[in-house]
Amino acid sequence: MVRINISIIISSLIAASFGVQAAVSVFACEPEWASLTKAIGGTHVRVVSATHARQNPHYIRARPSLIAAIRRAELLVCSGASLEAGWLPVLLKRASSELQPGGVGYLMATDHVAVLETPTTVDRSMGDVHPEGNPHVHLNPNNLIQIGRRIKEQLQKIDPDNKAVYAKRYADFERQWAVAIQRWTVQAAPLRGQTVIVHHKSLSYLLDWLGINTLASLEPVPGLPPTASHLNTVLKDSSRQPVLAILRTPYDPSDASEWMASKTRIPSVVVPYTVGGSDQSTDLKALFNHTIELLLMHGS
Structure with a gap:
């Protein structure tokens, strides 16, 4: 007869539960930031992307599912420069204080790289011009090294127990990415x-x-x-x-x-x-x- 040790089962379930909870919950506004965060965080992050590649990131609806996701999030990674101005402020009203501007979980990519096409003046005749400059910074691969470093630093603050893991994963990413950039430049x-x-x-x-x-x-x-x-x-x-x-x-x-x-x-x-x-x-x-x-x- 097989004897079942209930205490061992309960302990295992609790440990598994804590293992799931240990992953940092990340709300990425666009797929590029979801992908970059996964590259840095690996299994230690759980990432939700608010948009997909066939959605214009300027114009999406603050759906209930996104509200639920941002309420759970510990880290917010977005483009910034007003790209998400039509919907992100609505979501942030339901987010924690850590995800507000200046919080440990708030990261706007355009705050950490040189931005192109910044206008000297803005008026209605110019259309949907971003006062802070062009927000689509992910399409220069050099920018992803800088933004990836910032994601690493934020994850280390939020999850200090895995600080060394994030440092190692970022170092691997930076090295491999530099090689890829060199290859693309020649190609x-x-x-x-x-x-x-x-x-x-x-x-x-x-x-x-x-x-x-x-x-x-x-x-x-x-x-x-x-x-x-x-x-x-x-x-x-x-x-x-x-x-x-x-x-x-x-x-x-x-x-x-x-x-x-x-x-x-x-x-x-x-x-x-x-x-x-x-x-x-x-x-x-x-x-x-x-x-x-x-x-x-x-x-x-």
Whole structure:
């Protein structure tokens, strides 16, 4: 007869329960920050992403499930620079004090890297311009080293028992990422100096890093749909120089890009933009691998 030791079973269940609770609960606003946090935290973090690759991160609804997730969170990792201004403040009203600005669990990526396209003045005629600058900082891979370091530091403060684990995982990430950046830089060298058209300025950090010029945006001003008159202006401008591609993200409308492609024979290319933006872009490294491959397919 098998004798069951109830005290051992109870002890095991309690230990398992504490093991689950030990994981730091992280609320990431976008998939890139969820992926980066997992790379640094491993099994010691439990991450929820508020958005996916086919959602425009400017415009989502503060759903009850997101409210529940942020109430449980110990660390908040978002882009900042007003990218989430339409919905994050609503969620933060239900979050703990640690997740408020200045709290140990509050991390905005744009606070920790150099930001592009910061306007000197802002008014309504400029469209949806971010006063703090362009928030899409994850598309320069060098920025992810700095932001990853900050995530490591925040996790160490929140979970000091695993401080050494986070230090080791970040050191591994930094070393492997530096090697990948060097490889991508060499691989993408033929793209330097080429010119593209974009739908919206979501790709500015990628293009700046790769040395690719932007002829025009299909949006007349950020956030406003393309107009016939503006598209005709871009059409004329595109006839004056070679253009590599017309670029958009998975969440941008396709009609303006496809119209421009049909008129110019310039290829229309969907750039993954973030983790999950294509079948191949399963993590941050795969995101940059696939993005550069797509651009090189159309390079001269």
